[in-house]
Amino acid sequence: MRLNTRGLIIRTSEVGESDRAVTVLTKDCGVVHAFARRSRAAKSALVSATQLFCYSELTLFEGKTANTIDDAQPIEVFFELRQDLARLSLAQYFCELVGVLAPEDDGAGDFLRLLLNAFYLMCKQKRSLPIIKAAVEMRMLSLAGYMPDLICCKDCGAYEADLMLFSPRERTITCDSCCKGDYKGMVPLHRGALTALRHTIYADFSKLFSFSLSKEGLKELNRASESYIINTLERSFQTLDFYHSIKDDENSADSNQEDKNHET
Structure with a gap:
């Protein structure tokens, strides 16, 4: 059986x-594994x-034992992801994550x-990487059926306080x-x-990445x-882990540069 679809290559x-x-990662069939024959040949x-x-x-083409890609035309190659190690490593992490969470044989x-x-957004640098990372992690888990309950304190029902505590295991928040x-x-x-x-x-998808936060807020x-x-x-x-090693190196370099600026 042949299927025409659009998809993002998340692993090779x-x-x-x-x-x-x-x-x-396809819209119609979820995560699909396939062979692309002679796809590394120069011509x-x-x-x-x-x-x-x-x-x-x-x-x-869906065969008896494996799927094969008979034809493929690029729509977007996201070339800029490869121009920066932090963006590259974060994109690789997203691909690994969606390979775990997205369904197979389903939309x-x-x-x-x-x-x-x-x-x-990463290619155009329209949002900071920490904002994109947190938004993708939380929304992807929610799409996979793991949406936490962040509406109010699980004990007293308070909507907000100066300090709230999030429990990753219980998927709830509790006031201080x-x-x-x-x-x-x-x-x-x-x-x-x-x-x-x-x-x-909870935000509409069109507004998912549209927020800003202080440096300390982003860390939290x-x-x-x-x-x-x-x-x-x-x-x-x-x-x-690789993404963190890259960001740690960048932060260390920034700190060293700030120290040099103070010295001069």
């Missing part, structure tokens, strides 16, 4: 001398359309839309008064960070979203 591996095994029409991060028009239009919008100083396993969120965390799961937000990912999926991600 080399097979033999000229073939690729690819994982594609192949599949070279660019089956590379990582490429959004392509695809013709898939995944919202997952695809989420990644395409995130990649566009009800916690009574017991913060074990909880992520502290001040008002701005809590508002942003709520935004990532990302600590909450990342803790939620790791606790919910009960695993870590090498791509996420």
Whole structure:
């Protein structure tokens, strides 16, 4: 059976001398695994359309034992993701994450839309990476059926307080008064960070990335979203570790430069 669809290449591996095994996030069929034969050959029409991060028009053939890509035309290659290590590593993390959370053999239009919008914003640098990261993590988990309850304190019903605590395991928030100083396993969120965390799961998709936050607020937000990912999926991600190593190196370089500026 042949299927014409659009999809984002989220994983590739080399097979033999000229073939690729690819994982594609499609609108109609979710996550699809397929072979792109001779896609690494210099003159192949599949070279660019089956590379990582490429959004392509695809013709898939479903065989008895494996799927193959008969034809592919690139729509968007997101070239800018490869020009910066932080953007590259974050995009790789998103691809690994969606490969775990998006369904197979079912529609995944919202997952695809989420990644395409995130990649566009990263390429054009229209939002900071910490904002994009937290929004993608929380919205992707919510799409997969893991939406937390962030409406009010689970104990007293308070909508907000100067400090609220998010429990990644219980998927709830508790006000500081009800916690009574017991913060074990909880992520502290001040008002701005809590508002942003709520935004990532409750906002209309068209406004998902449209918020700003202080530097400290972004740290709280990302600590909450990342803790939620790791606790919910009960695993870590090498791509996420690599992203952090890149950002740590950048922060160290920025600090060294600030010290030099003060010295002069």
